[in-house]
Amino acid sequence: MGPPPRTEVVAIDGPSGAGKSTVAREVASRLGYVYLDTGAMYRAVTLHFVRRGVDLRDGPAVRRALDEIEIDLEEEGRISLNGEDVTREIRSGKVTSRVSQASALPAVRRKMVALQRAIAKRARGVVAEGRDTTTVVFPEASAKFYLDASLSERARRRTSDFLAEGEAVALDEVEEEMAVRDRSDSSRKTSPLRRAEDAIAIDTTETPAWAVVQRVLDEVERRRRTATAAPRPVKRGSSSQGRSRKGR
Ligand code: DC
Numbered sequence: 001m002g003p004p005p006r007t008e009v010v011a012i013d014g015p016s017g018a019g020k021s022t023v024a025r026e027v028a029s030r031l032g033y034v035y036l037d038t039g040a041m042y043r044a045v046t047l048h049f050v051r052r053g054v055d056l057r058d059g060p061a062v063r064r065a066l067d068e069i070e071i072d073l074e075e076e077g078r079i080s081l082n083g084e085d086v087t088r089e090i091r092s093g094k095v096t097s098r099v100s101q102a103s104a105l106p107a108v109r110r111k112m113v114a115l116q117r118a119i120a121k122r123a124r125g126v127v128a129e130g131r132d133t134t135t136v137v138f139p140e141a142s143a144k145f146y147l148d149a150s151l152s153e154r155a156r157r158r159t160s161d162f163l164a165e166g167e168a169v170a171l172d173e174v175e176e177e178m179a180v181r182d183r184s185d186s187s188r189k190t191s192p193l194r195r196a197e198d199a200i201a202i203d204t205t206e207t208p209a210w211a212v213v214q215r216v217l218d219e220v221e222r223r224r225r226t227a228t229a230a231p232r233p234v235k236r237g238s239s240s241q242g243r244s245r246k247g248r
Pocket residue numbers: 016038039040042043099100103104129130131132133181185
């Protein structure tokens with residue numbers, strides 16, 4: 001059998017700390033696909049705004065700053081902003097505290113979504129993760145997942161990530177900041193975080209990452225088999241009914 005005719009997209013959404021990055025990175029590596037960390041891209045844009053001192057309420061200033069930005073995803077999940085490796089700096093507190101506000105701006109989202117689709121177009125396959133990859137960026141993805149976990153478990157994971165990087169932060173502070181960011185990511189007007197109807201929900205609170213990875217890989221494989229099986233006949237009359245409904 002030949003290669004798939006188009007890029008295969010596996011899309012994973014969910015709130016922070018649900019395990020998306022660990023799972024998406026591993027699934028991408030197992031499939032030999034590009035790992036598309038959309039959150040890192042929003043963080044890089046935010047870093048640029050912070051450095052330039054851009055007032056996010058100033059539309060023209062935001063657009064000017066956006067025009068200056070070039071973002072590239074490098075090997076092993078590294079990210080560069082105008083040629084500079086900013087992989088570490090985008091995780092800093094000053095970026096984390098502003099990223100929700102910056103990523104809610106429609107102009108920012110337009111630019112990032114276009115870039116994400118362009119990256120996917122050039123690749124054989126991508127594993128995309130974020131808040132809107134299943135709903136807005138790649139609604140046609142071949143497999144969609146929504147990862148979630150309890151707030152306390154997500155905060156615990158984030159706190160140990162910080163610790164691994166040598167930063168000691170209080171669990172309750174992380175939990176509080178996460179709750180605020182969750183609310184803002186889910187309630188914004190443009191592309192809020194929500195579970196796509198056709199996304200498979202996985203609660204990772206008590207499931208180890210390797211088991212989630214396996215579940216995703218199994219599902220991708222199952223979808224491939226279904227897609228290559230003979231197409232089911234279309235119900236007679238359904239397309240004209242569909243058209244007339246849409247036309248109303
Ligand atoms: O996954 P993360 O914590 O690195 O994401 C950082 C922020 O970026 C998060 O608060 C919401 C935003 N984001 C977004 O709005 N849309 C995406 N597809 C990914 C992230």
